[in-house]
Amino acid sequence: DGGITQSPKYLFRKEGQNVTLSCEQNLNHDAMYWYRQDPGQGLRLIYYSQIVNDFQKGDIAEGYSVSREKKESFPLTVTSAQKNPTAFYLCASPRVGPGELFFGEGSRLTVL
Amino acid sequence: DQQVKQNSPSLSVQEGRISILNCDYTNSMFDYFLWYKKYPAEGPTFLISISSIKDKNEDGRFTVFLNKSAKHLSLHIVPSQPGDSAVYFCAHQGGKLIFGQGTELSVKP
Numbered sequence: 425d426g427g428i429t430q431s432p433k434y435l436f437r438k439e440g441q442n443v444t445l446s447c448e449q450n451l452n453h454d455a456m457y458w459y460r461q462d463p464g465q466g467l468r469l470i471y472y473s474q475i476v477n478d479f480q481k482g483d484i485a486e487g488y489s490v491s492r493e494k495k496e497s498f499p500l501t502v503t504s505a506q507k508n509p510t511a512f513y514l515c516a517s518p519r520v521g522p523g524e525l526f527f528g529e530g531s532r533l534t535v536l
Numbered sequence: 537d538q539q540v541k542q543n544s545p546s547l548s549v550q551e552g553r554i555s556i557l558n559c560d561y562t563n564s565m566f567d568y569f570l571w572y573k574k575y576p577a578e579g580p581t582f583l584i585s586i587s588s589i590k591d592k593n594e595d596g597r598f599t600v601f602l603n604k605s606a607k608h609l610s611l612h613i614v615p616s617q618p619g620d621s622a623v624y625f626c627a628h629q630g631g632k633l634i635f636g637q638g639t640e641l642s643v644k645p
Contacts, residue, residue: 433577464545466625466635467580514579522568523629527579 427451428528430515435533437502437509445500445531447515456498457525460484461512470513473498502533510535539563540628542636549643555613557639559626562607568629569602571611573622574638580625584611616643 431446449456458470469482473492487506492498502509512532516525539562549555557571567588572580586593586600586609593600599612613620621643626636 428579430579464637466540466542466637468635469632512577516579519582521585523570523585523627523633524582525580525633527581530577530579532577 428515428517428526430513430528430531433529433531435531437533437535439535440504442501442503443509443533445502445513445515445533447498447500447528448496449498449515449517450496451517451526452495453517454495455518456492457516458482458488458490458498458500459514459516461514461530467514470500509533540626540634540636542624542626542639544639545637546640546642549616549641551618551643551645552615555611555616555620555641555643557611557613557624557626557641559609559611559636560607561609561628563628563630564604564607565630569600569609570627570629570633571598571600572625572627572635574625575622583624613641616641618643618645 428449437443455474457472459467468484470488471490473479476495479492489501514530515528519526541560570585571583573583574580584595584598584600586602591602601610623638623640625638628634
């Protein structure tokens with residue numbers, strides 16, 4: 425059953441700590457994306473990768489880092505430099521049609 | 537600057553009635569317009585799309601209308617069902633995908 429798996433689903437961290445969110449896909453897709461959802465602000469693009477070993481900053485990349493060492497994996501690290509990290513994070517990969525994205529279940533990060 | 541706006545943060549509709557969700561955009565260069573549906577604590581799922589060369593696309597209870605002169609997009613759900621209660625995002629694809637802020641639809645039995 426092909427899909428995108430995000431983990432953990434819920435995560436708590438203390439201020440000043442880095443945290444890494446996992447995103448794994450078995451769709452054999454080249455492209456992968458990370459979005460952030462905040463109430464009333466829709467989905468905003470953090471980073472995206474079109475192919476292994478390559479990635480680009482999205483609209484709100486500051487305070488985040490990614491890697492793309494394997495096609496199946498696109499982990500996102502929320503660093504201590506991110507001023508407001510509490511949010512719902514979504515990993516996605518393109519489907520067939522233009523603009524159509526297949527999303528994971530999301531990870532909710534709460535900074536205490 | 538590419539902008540997509542959903543000016544109504546919430547909408548409440550009676551079961552069986554029509555739900556109309558609206559979206560405005562600023563950039564006329566967009567090629568595709570899409571609607572996504574999102575339940576709490578889940579990822580969004582693609583619902584329906586429309587190409588900029590069309591003005592209407594229908595899929596079962598869901599119809600999307602595109603008014604290019606007004607730069608306006610709407611999603612009609614008829615008849616509305618309680619299971620339709622979710623947050624709906626419109627999005628425009630024209631180089632990159634831009635999402636609106638979302639409208640939370642509540643369908644009451």
